[in-house]
Amino acid sequence: MAWERKVGKAMHFTINGKNYDADPDIRTSLLDLLREHLNLTGSKKGCDHGQCGACTVLVNGRRINSCLTLAVMHQDDEITTIEGIGTPDNLAPLQAAFVKHDGFQCGYCTPGQICSATGMLNEAKQGWPSHVSERLEGDVELTDDEIRERMSGNLCRCSAYPNIVDAIREVAEEPA
Amino acid sequence: MKTFDYSRADSPEAAVQGGAVGNTRFIAGGTNLLDLMKLQIETPERIVDISRLDLNEVEEGEDGGLRIGAMVPNADLAANPLVTARYPVLSRALLAGASGQLRNKASTGGNFLQRTRCYYFYDTAVPCNKREPGSGCPAKDGFNRIHAILGTSDDCIASHPSDMAVAMRALDAVLVTLKPDGDRRRISIHDLYRLPGDTPQIETVLEAGELITHVELPPPPVGKQSYRKVRDRASYAFALVxxxxxxxxxxxxxxxxxxxxxxxxxxxxxxxxxxxxxxGQVPGDAAFNAAADILLADAKGFGSNDFKIPLARRTLIAVLRELTGDAA
Structure with missing residues (x-):
């Protein structure tokens, strides 16, 4: 089989609907590709070990920790970062709700929180159960306990959690 | 991270050919392997990317069981209607583990092969027989709150971190593998793992280049199912018991x-x-305690994990009370 190292040939990525070429070292994580090679610095590096969730992005619509995957593995995927979710002039509903409910203090975890919540709302819509769901089947009602459990992979060291839950609940309750 | 050669496999056959060469690791979700590579606990020279293999189906078996592709992400398996309806203990175990992001990436096959969360295994500045055979085990006389109380050896007291694999063991799962020579074999989960003994670095019976392709579950056993997990936080923490x-x-x-x-x-x-x-017993604390006595007859604490002995008893009794309901 064909082996690659410091490939010397470009890797191709689709991020927020745009095409990007880059030539990173084979070891480069998806997070480092975004931040260090493509100047998409909205995704944040907190722990770099999948524990804090600051690096959360969407790959083919699913939320993942971009620090715990290799860029080279995602050349055929649709990647969405916080830059693709909304802009300062055109906030996504979750972004507007975080502003309205003061769902942050320093803001470092916020891009990850919003990407994670975007993926989480979609999971709930598909009826995925959680650890705190009484029933494993049927529609999901996003109670505060459900939101907290489903967002437990995103830490906020300023501890804005009550306001983060308020923001997500407001969006979850909006008619689709 | 040490550098490596990378190759994406387009078939299980190609993957095992690549995997058979020297110090090679398969990568599926990568959530554990890359974490360990960053810390240089894992230093493979070659990585075979198996994440695109067509092993993503959950199918009903002819015997009324289930056949699960090794690449099915933990999140998908937990929410699969066949699993939630017939193997709720498996859904519950999966949902009790990790975070939403990690469950979206971590694979069924990889979950079985997670490495321990022993602090000393993770700290390359100190000895660890699992990481560096023969170097010693500081956990025995050190911080061992999360460590094992059964099946330990003089060389290693690490505990296995998986939730999913615990449910799989209760369900008598069978792993289907492909070997580099093209042979397939079926490995009962009861035979998959090895006790640490004096070779704690060897954790399973899998051979070099052997790839888990499927997991088979027999029809669900008769009875009510439950997964009860006790941990230091209410969410996103490994099990104490x-x-x-x-x-x-x-x-x-x-x-x-x-x-x-x-x-x-x-x-x-x-x-x-x-x-x-x-x-054959009448459900009740007398029978439950007798079962716990057998489970814990050889249990051995190492100081800061002594609490796991009574905790395991109480957790077993609690889940038995729950499942036998009014009968208890």
């Missing part, structure tokens, strides 16, 4: 019991004698 349980009661007597335990051993733990002690 967990119990995957399937128990049936008929006419006031326990007629079937399948019990596997997480957090207390170097592998998902199961002991036939515990279940045999319950069969």
């Amino acid at each position: 967990s119990v995957a349980a399937i128990v049936a009661v008929d006419d006031g007597r326990i007629t079937n019991a399948s019990l596997a335990f997480g957090g207390i051993g170097p592998m998902p733990w199961r002991e036939d004698a515990v279940e045999k002690a319950l069969i």
Whole structure:
């Protein structure tokens, strides 16, 4: 089989609907590709070990920790970062709700929180159960306990959690 | 991270050919492997990317069981209607583990092969027999709150971190593998893991280049199912003690019991004698305590994990009370 190292040939990525070429070292994580090679610095590096969730992005619509995957593995995927979710002039509903409910203090975890919540709302819509769901089947009602459990992979060291839950609940309750 | 050669496999056959060469690791979700590579605990020279293999189906078997592709992400398996309806203990175990992001990436096959969360295994500045065979085990006399109380050896007291594998053990899962020579074999989960003994670096019976392609579950056992996990936080934490349980009661007597335990051993733990002690008994604390006595007869604490011995007893009794309900 064909082996690659410091490939010397470009890797191709689709991020927020745009095409990007880059030539990173084979070891480069998806997070480092975004931040260090493509100047998409909205995704944040907190722990770099999948524990804090600051690096959360969407790959083919699913939320993942971009620090715990290799860029080279995602050349055929649709990647969405916080830059693709909304802009300062055109906030996504979750972004507007975080502003309205003061769902942050320093803001470092916020891009990850919003990407994670975007993926989480979609999971709930598909009826995925959680650890705190009484029933494993049927529609999901996003109670505060459900939101907290489903967002437990995103830490906020300023501890804005009550306001983060308020923001997500407001969006979850909006008619689709 | 040490550098490596990378190749994406387009078939299981190509993957095992690549995987058979020297110091090579398969990468599926990568959530554990890359974490360990960043810390240079894992330093593979070659990585075979198996994440695109067409092993993503959950299918009903002819025998009424289930056949699960090794690349099915943990999140998808937990939410699969066949699993939630017939193997709720598996859904519950998966949902009790990790975070939403990690479950979206981590694979079914990879979950079985997670490495321990022992602090000393993770700290390359100190000895660890699992990481560097023969270097010693500081955990025995050190911080061992999360460590095993059963199946330990002089060389290693690490515990296995998986929740999913505990439910799989209660459900008698069978792993289907492909070897570099093209042979397939079926490995019962009861035979997959090895006790640490004096070779704690060898954790399973899998051979070099052997790839898990599927996991098969027999039809669900008779009885109610539950997964109970005790941990330091309410979410996103490894188990101190967990119990995957399937128990049936008929006419006031326990007629079937399948019990596997997480957090207390170097592998998902199961002991036939515990279940045999319950069969035929009237549900109640007398029978439950007798079963716990058997489970914990050889349990050994190392100081800061001594609490796991009474905790395992209480967790077992709690889950048995839950599943035998009014009969208890």
